[in-house]
Structure formats: C-alpha cells, structure tokens
Amino acid sequence: MFNFIKKTLTSIYQKVTSSLGRLFAKPIIDTSTLEELEQILLEADTGTQTTKKLIVTLTKQAQNNAITTGADLQQALKAELTALVNLQPYQEDTIDILLLVGINGSGKTSAAGKLAHRYAQLGRSVILVAGDTFRAAAVDQLRIWAERTNSTFIAGKEGQDPASVVYAGLEAHAQQPESLLIIDTAGRLQTKVNLMRELEKMRAIISKKAPNAQVTTLLTIDAMLGQNSFDQAKLFHESTHLDGIILTKMDGTGKGGIVFAIAQIFAIPVAYISFGESVTDLQPFDAHAFVSDLLGA
DSSP states (O other), rough: TTTTHHHHOOOHHHHHHHHHHHHHHHSSSOHHHHHHHHHHHTTTTTHHHHHHHHHHHHHHHHHSSSOOOHHHHHHHHHHHHHHHOOSSSOOOOOOOOEEEOOOOTTSSSHHHHHHHHHHHHTOOOOEHHHHOTTTTHHHOOOOOOOOHTOEEOOOTTTTHHHHHHHHHHHHHHSSSSSEEEEEEOOOOSHHHHHHHHHHHHHHHHHHHHHHOEEEEEEEEEEEEGGHHHHHHHHHHHHHHHHOOOEEOOOTTTOOOOOOHHHHHHOOOOEEEEOOSSSSOOOOEHHHHHHHHHHOOO
C-alpha cells in the first residue's frame, strides 16, 4: 500500500530500513544489538521517551528468550511500533466540517487543497474557506487549490476577522448541506494566546451556526522539523480538541519516527500522510502498512 511512499521517502527507507536490515540479519542478538537499535531509532526522530520505552520492552523479551535472533527482533519491533500507531482509526466518511490547524509553514493550505481533491473523488462537493486572513499569500494559495479541485471558495478581505469569514463559509454550507466545509486557519498571530482565542471564536460560531454538524479538527505537523514538532503538537493539543494528525512534507528530510513519538505521547491518530505538490499527494495512514514497509517486514 505504501509503495508510493517508498518511491518518495528515500531518506527514510534507504537510511533507516537499511540500518535495521543489518540488525535483523544477525543470527544472534546481544546487548550491543539493542544499543545499536536504540541509536537508529533516536536518529530516526522517534524521540527519547518513546525509544526508551521500546528498548526496555524489547530488552525484557530478550532476557526471557522471546527474542534470540535478528528475525525475532524484527517481528517484536514490528508488533511494538504497530501498537503505538494503531490507534482508533480516523473516520473520514462522516465529516461535515473539517478544521485544519497548525503553525504557518506546516502545510495546512496544501493539505486543505489535497483533501478537497480527495473528497471530490469520493463524491462530495467541497467548500474551501480561507480562514487565514492575515496572510494574503495563504488566501491566494488556497484560491488556486479551489480552482484546481473545482471547489467553492470563500474568502474575506486581508486582515478581516477570521471568524466572520468562517461564518460566511457556514452560510454557504447551509445552502449545500451535503457538502464538506474545509476551513484553513491562521497559524501565527502576535502570541499563541491570540491564536487559540481565534480558534475558540471559530469553534463557537460553528457550534452556534451548525450545532448538529460533525466537526473534525486535524493538526498539520511538518515531518522535517523532527522533535521541534512536539512544541507545536503540545500547544494545540492542550488548547483545542484534536481528532487526528496530517504528517506533511514527507518528501523532504524527515525521518518518519516522529509518527511513533506523537502517537505515544499524545494518543492522537495519524489520519493522513502528505507529500509533494500534486492534488493526489495525500494518502490515508495505515499503521500496519507503514511499519511493515519501514522495517522491510
């Protein structure tokens, strides 16, 4: 399933998978094998806390002779990593309103456009709302995506209250109740407090204007930022309800391990993986397929 990722994520699958492959080929594993595995996981941005948890678990299995060979280690690691990211599956077929949040530069606007294409392919009409009124470039970019995906486009004036633009989007959605409303939000105001207040205003308007709508909030995370993405995830996780994550820019130098760290620490499912600039460069995340491909299992 993830062959499209293998073709794109050469930095992940050439470095990480080849390094792991050497360990999995060993006829006998020892302490040094697990130490090498720990280093590989840390270099893949899996995070100190998550890596420690994995190594402790695998070490106990090795001490109990449940793991004696490299092949055993491969299967045990596969089971542990899959368990980390195999959370409650993200449900994409019941959504009425999709709210995209994340810092500027994390790929929100591109993700909005790709999601518009995906839902159009699923037979839904889409309304794209330019809720980031503080950056003219973001509005222009989303307008282009709307044109590419034949979506209805709602925008206001530069500097306009984002909540009022969302209100206009909700008005349009009320006229097309079967449509999907995708809201691209601002990622940076003067302070994080201002940013969260804007999101709260949007949520309040949505609740009042469309009280029965199924609202989903997705956080875009830039895979290339590695551990720095945790500050972003923590900020939004503490301030607003998150239903899932879109891991973006997976065609860069990101190593992919952040998927496991975020899943363990925040217990938020990865909904999609985004890469490239094509409308089709977004795919639903599949835990089993992702881990199997990463480990060559």
